[in-house]
Amino acid sequence: MSILKTITGKYRRFKLSLSPQQNLFYGFLTYIVTGTLLLSLPWLQKVSVPILDNLFIATSAVSTTGLVTVSVFDSYNFFGQFVVMVLFQLGGIGYLTFTTFMLLSTTRRMTHWHQRILKTEFTLPKTIKIQDFLASVIIFTLVMEILGVILFLIAFRAEGMPWAQAIWASIFHSVSAFCTAGFSLFNSSFVDYSDNVLINTTISVLAITGSMGFIVVTDFVQRIKKKGHKLSFTTKIIGYGFLILLCFGFIFFYVYEPNISQLEGQERFLAAFFQSMTAMTTVGFNTADFGAFLLPILLVTIFLMYIGASPSGTAGGMKITTLTAVFAIMKSRIKNSKKITFLGRSIPYERLYIATSSFIFYTSLIALGTFLLTFSEDFEFEKVMFEVASALGTVGLSTGITGELTGFGKIVIIVLMFIGRLGVLTFGLAIWAKYKEDDDVEAIKDDLAV
Template structure:
């Protein structure tokens, strides 16, 4: 037995960082599945093994899609376990272990540094050891501040169990998980500007990513003269997409036209925020939205959050890179640039490959769902985009899916949390041999 364990440890330690991270996420999903399946997590018979697996995957991937009610079907222990899985999935499970190592020494092993860079998709100018320390500090401070602010708002609004609710939703918002304790989301708080603002700020901070947070802090304390190119691209892209989409939703969505002006603006801004950050909260029924608004939300879910953040989707930098490539092609330029800075060719290859992989996964997921289900295709498309983007928004069909349909969404949620990142990182791996193949042009 000891020899088998030693052999397993050697196997795991010899894995490439990409595979190591994937194995870690699978392990946490299975761990969560086991505990969520037990009666200590819910009432007897309230949650089936498949629904427990779905919930565990949704929590670790920080998606938020659910086939059962988090607030009604899971007890306090089950909800606490879901929150733990969300925190692990949102920050990356290696972050906590690395922080413990750093608290006892001044540096990480080479392997931990490699794994950390896989988890956070970090640019070269950031040091992983200092970065991880900052991630933990920022997370504790932001989630605590968010919980404190939500507590006063929830208590004033008459929300049940305001303390637990504020803690749960603060972590869920910052990790862009979208899990909530209320079956109707935050529809009752649609007109509560304070609640909308706090949840929105937490979600945006989590979505823009730790690269921007660390970079911004270094800029504030004077350690760097300006923000890095990555941070500037993230902030500008997020701002422009959010503003443009809010205007379109405000003008084009019929269900909010009868609301008071301030509530209409709040509802439009919140729904766009929840889509682009991939947090997945809602203040209006998603199933009642027009097809135009559903299509707009699908596009936002595909674009997604930012690298080294807690959100999913293609990432704002990938979306920006696509436009930069198109612009360079139209202008006849060989190099791709942002604000006069040339972007390395290998980064552009990763962006294009990620887009291709993402599109292929979404198309295949939609096709398989269409084979497995008899529900309207537009609802299945929305569900697939939400799962792959780790968003958690739904038109209300998740619980109606067949067991096969649920398994398809489980696969999409896992791919959304890990797949595009792994595919991009794989392109950086050295081939180990000189490439002597001849070149020949290809018409595009």
């Protein structure tokens, strides 16, 4: 008993010695390793799956990407599929979110360590308490996913799917859509349901609410409840930016992509909207074959995946807030203005530094990832770049080359998906930044005592 207590004490001291970014790094890495080991168990598989592919699937799930080298349905049985779902559920709501919520639910107080990690992961404004935020995240997630299950079940049953299969498919895809994970039990994603209005709408609502972020959704809810409540500046930026980019993508898909423009009426509208939405929210589902799209449309999709959605949601990408900050800097330089503003509001220099650092680091990683894959893979350049942008943006869309990647190519994509889930700056700080120990010695002592 004393040995176990000693080991536990050392482990706690090790956790407290790490920076919040390093804790996130090791936390998500632990999820991935655990997931890989579980998926490697023979009794979770329908057919034998190589360890590298299990690692790829586990990383893709935890990072809520959705890129797969093997079919989830054909390779894993129900228990294996359940493990995959748990992994992208944990990856979607964030590291420590569920465990901290359970800690608070059992009347135990939140430790200083928990607060540091959660503040780093979600970047909460000072006006929002972590306890209230966590409760909102868990409740909102459950409500949206249960609603998604009900709507999916109605749609799948209407399509003639058996009850048992429809129930499991509804649960799996509802969680996957809200967490913008992009994992599907259908090998062709939702191509077979491209004209199903209910399925298209359900996925879109779940993906948009998940990708917009819990803080943004909370802000909108408060605006509806309280007449005097005004939307925050960040919410306005994310909202306007999302709508503009969504419409931008929709127009290109609707007008210029032959595979979509040849469709008629409602089906054409649904296909154009869905493809733009799936790239923006990084949900990764598709109702059309991206491998057959024109080069200009692939470039538009890469751009949308590159940007992503909200920094407080389940979506990946560089984030809309980063794009607007970089745009504001460019505008001020062109106008030769010393003050950097956007929508009439001045942007603090600290946020500008973060945005420019993120922009440079993110763009460099896409360039580096594409460069490395061109050495090992024998595919067209645009398909390689598409795969890299999809991996780093944790999107999950593909032109169909994922399963044909070499071992080296899979490792590159695995690393990019992991970095994309952490966030490029969080990854950089976890690897290179020197951590200054917390000055709040009493708080650390309290953590050790809990």
